[in-house]
Amino acid sequence: MNEAALTLEGWYALHDFRSLNWTAWTAADDEERAVALEELHAFMQEWGPVEEAKEGSTAVYSIVGQKADFVMMFLRESLEALNQLETAFNKIAFAQYTTKSYSYVSIVELSNYAAGGSAGDGSDPMQNPHVAARLKPVLPQTKHICFYPMNKKRELADNWYMLDMEKRRELMYSHGLIGRGYAGKVKQIITGSVGFDDWEWGVTLFADDALQFKKLVYEMRFDEVSARYGEFGPFYVGNLLTPDTFEELLKL
Numbered sequence: 381m382n383e384a385a386l387t388l389e390g391w392y393a394l395h396d397f398r399s400l401n402w403t404a405w406t407a408a409d410d411e412e413r414a415v416a417l418e419e420l421h422a423f424m425q426e427w428g429p430v431e432e433a434k435e436g437s438t439a440v441y442s443i444v445g446q447k448a449d450f451v452m453m454f455l456r457e458s459l460e461a462l463n464q465l466e467t468a469f470n471k472i473a474f475a476q477y478t479t480k481s482y483s484y485v486s487i488v489e490l491s492n493y494a495a496g497g498s499a500g501d502g503s504d505p506m507q508n509p510h511v512a513a514r515l516k517p518v519l520p521q522t523k524h525i526c527f528y529p530m531n532k533k534r535e536l537a538d539n540w541y542m543l544d545m546e547k548r549r550e551l552m553y554s555h556g557l558i559g560r561g562y563a564g565k566v567k568q569i570i571t572g573s574v575g576f577d578d579w580e581w582g583v584t585l586f587a588d589d590a591l592q593f594k595k596l597v598y599e600m601r602f603d604e605v606s607a608r609y610g611e612f613g614p615f616y617v618g619n620l621l622t623p624d625t626f627e628e629l630l631k632l
């Protein structure tokens with residue numbers, strides 16, 4: 381009888397990828413562009429108080445390559461709050477100059493693979509500040525982001541979901557060891573998406589040196605959890621956007 385890992389969930393996550401319609405943007409007149417930028421600024425200004433109230437966190441990054449032009453990553457307390465944000469964005473004038481490229485809905489997740497025997501001792505894990513900080517993280521405004529969705533394989537001999545808990549815990553220990561080698565260089569936020577989106581997890585990595593994404597993901601490819609059981613979706617990589625650099629990007 382296999383045992384599902386116990387998971388703790390934190391904030392809901394929406395990765396909202398958009399592309400710029402440069403034809404429409406360049407065709408707009410100065411006043412239309414000014415209104416669009418003003419409304420974009422006002423929209424972004426609303427995120428600070430949410431973060432101060434510890435009700436969520438937000439980050440915006442440009443995306444390099446043709447899959448999208450930028451991503452807004454929202455962490456909020458409910459799916460309703462995420463829905464309200466994407467709708468609010470769609471209503472601002474700036475949205476008329478964008479198209480939807482991709483989105484990913486998930487929830488910040490911690491599993492008990494690394495918890496040793498401490499899980500299930502009756503204490504409220506949210507009272508543990510380390511756990512709370514991981515489940516409701518303030519998104520680091522590092523220079524770069526890397527996002528990709530992934531699954532754990534369910535194929536005859538390579539079926540993650542048929543492994544017993546002890547085996548999975550052993551494999552995840554080795555995964556964690558590799559990850560720990562990147563402490564201070566890459567911060568990972570793992571979001572679970574079974575029942576929410578097309579893959580089982582979203583992986584969001586933050587780093588000031590983008591090369592560390594390649595080093596980490598490559599090293600993990602040789603680890604059994606990824607080598608044997610990992611299946612990966614499209615990768616999105618990009619650069620931090622502040623209100624000022626966003627405006628700079630849009631300047632004609």
Ligand code: VOV
Nearest residue numbers: 490491493494556559560562566568570581583597600606
């Ligand atoms: C940046 C470093 C880093 C570190 C330290 C780290 C450590 C850990 C630990 C200790 C644990 C288990 C407890 C928990 O925290 O849930 C996990 C969990 C997980 N990970 Fe991880 N991971 C990292 C990084 C990291 C990467 C780069 C990837 C993508 C894999 C790749 O090949 O591209 C990944 C994936 C995951 C997933 C999908 C899960 C959930 C698996 C499940 O079956 O539930 N992860 N991870």
